[in-house]
Amino acid sequence: MEDSKQYILDAQIGFLLRRAYQRHTAIFQEHIPDDHLTSAQFAVLVTVQKLHTASLVQISQQTAIDHATLRDIVSRLKKRGLVKVEQSKQDRRQKLVSLEKEGALLVEKTIPVALQVTELTLAPLTECEHVAALHILQKLSLTND
Template identity: 40%
Template sequence: MDDTAQHGAEPYRLDDQVGYLLRLASQRHAAIFQSQTIEGLTATQFAALVRLSEHGKCSQNQLGRLAAMDVATIKGVVDRLRQKGLTLAEPDPGDKRRMLISLSPQGAALVARMKDAGARITADTLAPLSPTEQRSFLRLLAKLS
């Protein structure tokens, strides 16, 4: 029995599969991001810094949730950002076992420059789409997320 008879639909084609297409789009975006990144930041570092600028001082775990990163990933990201002098860590006055993460003055200045770069990266990533398609695409991606 072929794929069409088994599933009652079109035959399976990799080029029509959501995971494959999302991966290709993600690779395209990653290449654009890397070509325009500021100070060698990774996409995860970029996201963490922007979330800190939006939400202010927070715990490492909260930052991970805000930036959609697991515990191990956010720990590495925070460690590297601190090593670069972009974030500060201080004990939580309410729980001395917990550290609160915030932007350093250098980190805050970098975020201001990064937001413009982020907008250009998004525009370049979405450039093959019309403005209407861009809005629809972003709305649909948000729905999937």
């Protein structure tokens, strides 16, 4: 096979995105004050805080977490007493999620650290690269729905 046709794994976008995400996740787990809080759980909590009360569909759309995974995350957060789940009065098929007091306190305590995690993740980049990286990732994350 010619060199120009070789598939070099560590030069592929998927591989590099996965490695960057693994690095970010390690930084998140190292710095977040709650040992049992994952970045996906934090994303759900922040989204519920922003929306006050949200359906699973809304949370899924905002967090880009598939519905099956989201149900599991919400169930874990509920077991920890961080969120409350109720049936919608308007549409009994929908579950509505809101923060319990403990969940709201955890979000408030975690946000400053999460902002620091973002800075630590981007630390190897210059300020210009930081802006460019976020812009490029936002562009790549757009869907064609």
